[in-house]
Amino acid sequence: MGLPEASRPKDEVHELPALTALREHLTKVRVARAEWERTFDAIPDLIFILDRHHRIRRANRAAAQRLQLPFKELVGRPCYEVVHGLSRPPAWCPHVLALQDGSEHRAEVREDKANGWFLVTTTPLLGKDGRVEGTVHVARDITKRKEAEDALRASEALFRAVFENAAVGIAIADSQGRWIRFNRRFEEIIGHREEELFSKKITDVTHPEDRLKTLERIRAVREGREHSYRLEKRYIHKDGSVVWVDASVGAIRDPQGHLESLVGAIVDITEKKNAEDALKRMLRIEKQLSTICARFVSSTDTAAAIRAALKDLCLLAEADCAALALFGEDAQRLEWADGWGEGAWTHGAEGLEFLMACPWKERLDRGEAVCLKDLSFVAAAGPLAAERLRSLDVRSLLALPLRMGGRANGVIALRNPRYQGLWNREEQRLLAVQADVIAGALERERTAQEKQLLAEQFRQAQKMEALGRMASGIAHDFNNFLTVINGYADLCLAQTERNDPLRAAIEEIRRAGERAAVLTRQLLTFSRRQPLDPKIVDLNEVLTGLHGLLSRVLGEGIQVLVLPAPSPARVKIDRALWEQAILNLAINARDAMPSGGTFTLEVSETTVSLGAESIQQDLPPGPYVVLSARDTGIGMSPEVCKRIFEPFFTTKESGRGTGLGLPMVFGTVRQSGGQIRVQSAPGQGTTFTILLPTAEEKPPGRGA
Structure with a gap:
């Protein structure tokens, strides 16, 4: 039993509330903990x-x-x-x-x-x-966050890899068409680097002819009328070339539907477009080839058909003009033949001479077309070649060989063709076939002309042969009469005193007989019945020796020029007869220059090749000496040129010529194994070209 509160110690009574508070605090601490x-x-x-x-x-x-x-x-x-x-x-x-x-x-x-x-x-x-x-x-x-970040980084890396390594160009532009981002392939397509494109718009690298339709499609996307579009268009590469692309463009919009950017997938289709264009050109070429062939079959005017064919070639190649040039006789120079187009070569084949140099001549001889993009190619042909071509506004050239008789006899040159950098071998072959058609027409025309020339030569030869036989017969008979007349005249003179009144008449008969004898000799020379005394001489020396005589005969008003060949021109001729023939040519030239002028005698050498050239010249192939007699006189009409070698034909007034001077020259040339041709036109002067076979032996001295 406890003690009453009054009987408890005083300290114990005061401790009870503190313990209670402590227990409560500890309880709270335990609860809080x-x-x-x-x-x-x-x-x-x-x-x-x-x-x-x-x-x-x-x-x-x-x-x-x-x-x-x-x-x-x-x-x-x-x-x-x-x-x-x-x-x-x-x-x-x-x-x-x-x-x-x-x-x-x-x-x-x-x-x-x-x-x-x-x-x-x-x-x-x-x-x-x-x-x-x-x-x-x-x-x-943060595992999920890190995994999400890793996935995002992997996705971004994959996107960058796809973006940068895509086989097509990928480009992003803002709503105003300014470039924002693009991959390497797009840079390759248009040739611009990233830093260059940032300052440009889509239209800055678009071909001028495609800018309007590009802007129209962008406007349609911006206004919401289209979400995407696809367009074949052209870009201008940094180097200036044209790049065809197939552009598929889509829109990126914000939540409100406003256009933020344009994303385009760009595929380079330049090769495809070039192939399509090449196919179209080939079809056009084949069609035009049929048209050209049909034209030559139906046309009776070869020159007009050739001119039309040159026009067709120009239109096909989109060239300024065309020139058709034939190789010269030595196959080392070009001679003008024909042309077509505005600003065509008006000075013949001028500027095309470089084509006769290697390697272009070799390619033409093989029947290959020569496609030249710029003037750097002519450097090997000489320093003046590029300047000549520039003066003729030639920036590029396509040359097609004219193959006749199995070899290249000429060239068709197309000036500044548009597609010269795109033609493949098949297209060039088809264009060369068209040139072959033209060459065939030229060859047929030339063959027809040769046949006509041969027929004309044959008729002329028959006529001259008939005239020669007639002249020979007349000369022989007349010579017999002259022998009697001159013989009796000599007897009468021997029996007549000098003061006899009949002596003067007999002397006149004798002089007339001598002149008639000269005519007889000329007739015999024309008919090639005159006996010759041929010797090998240097024609250069013969002309030089005649220079003084010719100057006196032609008079002061006419200048005589003698241009000898650089090397001895050896021919086998009757020197005396040839000096008379050259004098006859000089007299004929004097009569054609009543007001004075220049008479030129020039000696050169040539070779007559086997084939058409030999037939045209009516000479066997081989080396020849060429004598050209040129005057600056009044010239002759084609009708007169055809008859000048006929005996007794003359255009001079009565009493001034016998008509036997040039026939005598003709006879002398033919009897010496040569040929003579005349070129003349009214007001253009006259050129007589004589070809004589080159002699192999050395000429003897003058005294031999």
Whole structure:
């Protein structure tokens, strides 16, 4: 039984309320602690409380569960051992850093034992003295975020790889058409680098003819009338060339539907378009080839058909003009034949001589077309070639061979063709076939002319042969009569005194007989019945020796020029007879220049080749000496030229000519194994061209 309150000690009575308050406080502490522990364990983040020696003083349930360890195996052990599986703290340890500077630290850490990524926040714990006694580690699981970031980075890397390495060009432009981004393939397509494109718009690299339709399609997308479009268009490459592309363009819009940017997939279709154009050109060429062939079959005017064919070639090649030039007799020079087009070659084949140089002549001889893009190709042909071509406005050239008789006998040159850089071998072959058609027409025309010439030569030869036989018969008979007349005249003179009144009449009869004898000799020369005394002489020396005589015969009003060949011109002729023939040519020239002028005798050498040339010249092939006699006189009409070698034909008034001078020249040339041709036109002067076979032996001295 306890003591009454009055009888209890005084101190015991005062202690009872304090104990009660203490018990209540302790109860609250236990409740608060339990609440803190429940809260601590309810936090999903991993929480560790460490002392200064890295030992775990406390860890929440999330930490124990994630590490799959009971609390008793966590508390008291170093965190680097339990969490990281290490024997010492890692270099990046935030606990160490917090102990050093007393600041909060954060780090993203991959923990294999916890199987995830964590954002670790380390906060220092301060003691009563303000010193850091430990740290609180809060590790938030960021594995899903890191996986999402990794997936995003992988997606971006994949996009960049696809964007940069795509086989097509990809370009992005803003709503105003300014370039924003593009891949390497797009840079390759248009030739511009990234830094160059940033300052440009879509239309800046678009072909001028395609800009309007490009702007119209962009406007339709901007206004919402189209979401995307596809367009075949042309870009201008940095080097100035044209690039065909197939552009598929889509729109990127903001949530309100406003256009933010344009994305285009650009495919280079230049080769495809070039192939299509080449096919179209080939079809046009084949069609035109049929038209040209039909025209030559139906046309009776070859010259007009050739001119039309040159026009067709110009239109096909989109060239300025065309020139048709034939190779000269020596196959080393060009001679003008025909042309078509505005600004055509008006000075013959001028400027085309470089085509006779290697390697172009060799290609033409093989029947290949020569396609030249610029003037740099003519450097090998000489310093003046490019300048000549520039003066003729030749910037590019297509040369097609004219093959006749199995070899190139000429060329068709097309000036500044548009497609010269795109033609393939098949197209060039078809164009060369068209040139072959023209060459065939020329060859047929030339053959027809040769036949006509041969027929004319045959008729002329028959006529001259008949005239020669008649002249020979007349000359022989007349010579017999002259022998009697002159003989009796000589007898009468011998029997007549000098003062006899009949002597003068007999002398006149004798002189007339001598002149008649000269005519007889000329007739015999024309008919090639005159006996010759041929010797090998240098024709240069013969003409030089005649220069003084010719100057006296022609008079002061006519200048005589003798142009010898650079080397001896050896021929086998009757010198006396030829001096008379040359004198006859000079007299004929004097009569054609009543007001004075120039008479030129020029010697040169040539070779008559086997074939058409030999037939035209009516001479066997081989080397020949050429004597040209030119005057600057009044000239002759074609009708007169046809008859000038006929005996007794003359255009001079009565009493001024016998009509036997040129027939005598004709007979002398033919009897010496040569040929004579005349070229003349009213007001253009006259040229006689004589070809004599070259002699092989050396000429004897003058005294021989």
